[in-house]
Amino acid sequence: MELIQALQNFIQGLHLPILLIVGLLTLLAFYTGRIMKYVRLPSIIGFMIMGALLGPSVLNLLSEDVQGQLSFITNIALGFVALSIGLELNIDSLKKQGWGIIFIILSESFMAFIVVTIGIFLLTGDLPMALIFGAVAPASAPAGTVAVIQEYKARGSLTKALYAVVGFDDGLGIIIFGFAAAFAKSILVADMGGPTAGFWAMMAEPFKEVVLSLAIGTVIALLFSLLIRKVKSGRDVFIVTFSTVFIATGIAQIFHFSLILTNMMIGIVAVNTQPNQVYQSISEELKEVMPLIFVLFFGLAGSHLHLSALPALGLIGIVYFICRSTGLMSGAWLGAVAGKSEEKIRKYLGLGILSQAGVAIGLALIVKDEFTHYGAWGVKIGTAVITTITVTSIFFEILGPITTKIALRKAGEIPEE
Template sequence: MIIQNIQSFIHGLHLDPLIIIGVIVLLGIYFGKGAKLIHLPSIIGFMVLGVLLGPSLLGVLSGEFQESIGFITEIALSFVAVSIGLELSFASLKKQGGGIVLTIFTESFMAFILVSVLMYLLTRDLALSILFGAIAPASAPAGTVAIIQEYRTKGPLTKALFAVVGFDDGLGIIVFGFAAAFAKSILSAEMGMETGSFVSLMSGPLMEVGLSLLVGSLNAVIFIFLGRFLKTGRDLFLLLFAMVFLSAGLSIMFHMSVILTNMVLGIVIVNTQPQNFVEKIHEELTQIMPLLFILFFVLAGSNLHISALPELGLIGLVYIAGRATGLISGASFGAWAGRLPVSIRKYLGLGILSQAGVAIGLALIVKKELAEFGAHGAEIGDIIITTVSATSIFFEIIGPVLAKFALTKAGEIRKTA
């Protein structure tokens, strides 16, 4: 009753969105500081603030408000993606050897296989199980990047984390596209619908990935050409700012992956330009990231509804256990087989458990696209969106904490941080 009265009072104020954004940033600064005082990453403080301001409690961040500023999430994910891309130097990957590539494949596919198998043993629903498995490899790069930037970590584990959280999302998006097509073919057969050839089912995801790679590359070429006429890091950043927005807008307009498109933008830049050119961009980019992290994680926290926790159930527990076990064991095995440093073998898996934006986005796609496949399709969509949203609460709390723990044990967090 008290919470409802507070929500009614706040709604009656009719706060302008700019006031709410100002409050988010203002309180976010101190919630982040508060989290650090108890030795937690600041993004935990941002997410707690999001839950407090969200529909579950005070209701400041109402569904209507979140819909009106949904573009902020896209912007934040876009800048996180380009910052990851700017770290993915092929020369650096070559120094790490083929082991890191092997590790990306083993951790992604181990999570996919383990979650799919466990879900099938529990539910006996192949379409549902395959889709859960396909969402499992998706990480939350924002969480990992935030920890790395906040504590200014350096070392082999840091480089491996940048590579893995970047490329496993790209790989995860590709795997999801094929899994979704397979699930649709199963549901179509159940309904007696014409499924078409397997090749025709695969054309959609292949087109999405191909267009994302093409648009990201073309925008990088435009950036590089125009950047030749600019000298200062500030001017280069403003140009990058424009290209990131352009990439994000085109991705949304033509149903491409915002993350993949902007990641490719960063990858092309870092692999074709001199190091001092890239460093100028980095210096400016790191200035805006803290603001984006506050906005992104507060909004993410507001979507973590407390009421969803009791609905987690056995499916949620199996998903959590299967995903965590698959990622940790897959990363460890890949690093061992690829003869990577001991710190990577021991701790890489602990640093890639965060899951939120990308996974929730994929879950929303499932809910939307499977609604046309009758009651079973709608049921699968509801189960997946509820479970992934609820388990994100767990992974977004435990993920950054374990990432910090892993980087600390690997000796890559500075004592002054």
């Protein structure tokens, strides 16, 4: 510990410029990712390991202050991930999978909510706390799934299904969270002897966020479609696409919309309205920039992993981890069976949707901030949720990409190594 503290003090004393820090992160994370290939693990595991080493837990090169200055990179990266997902959601292609995708999205999200809620309630006997943990459970981390798909150049029906599921389940997750949080708050208010007025208003908020995110994404997408048709070279396509993602992400931040849904909608409109050569041009340019974005995004994500928090996992964390994994996998299987999806989607899709990070931690922070106004019970819930979700996200972010790779390999959509 003394050696680590000495190294941290030495690094902080250097007062390194932010660009030098970004350069070191990019280079070191890149080569650590290369090392992961020798042990047959996805590169993003290496990116996160190096981020954790450079973060506050070890060297503190990526201190919390530096993380704050670089937070815009995370938002931009999520914007590009969402755009990539949208570009894979061709309506004609999705129609071939029938109702299966819709059944899967509904089933895996609600099963995760139900199983986690029941598990935490049986453990604690605290219904509001159980509802909140259940509400956070459906939230996924699409960046991890997309990174693995693109790294291994996966192609096939399972890959298409994964794009659709991780793209849309965050929207459904936000709605579920809004309902559950409103119900939990009404219980706490009643316990405090206050009125439960405003319950329906609270439940309307998540609907508004999702609808407005998709609406603004559609408007920006239509403008993007007009602009992109006028450009010819790949370089110009890249500039217009890059600028559009920046604008969409910025607008989403101003109005507190979902930047994932907003940018995903741009991709959906583009792939379903543009001539094939325009779509191909956008996709090719994205393929060139996504590796760099993934290195930066997952390197920074790793720096947020506070390794000192691992001992705080506790019994609630273990139950949450097991129940969420069980709910997602069983829900995906049930949805695929109900929708008569092909066998490999039934068997393997659940393994590809376990990642959880940014959105879930964001929801946990909302709980921590808002529930402090509901007395000691609310404070207890907020503390338990933020601690547990932060720690379990470390495990889900490491496990998720590995299980996604396993699923794609068993489905025959990436080659054997």
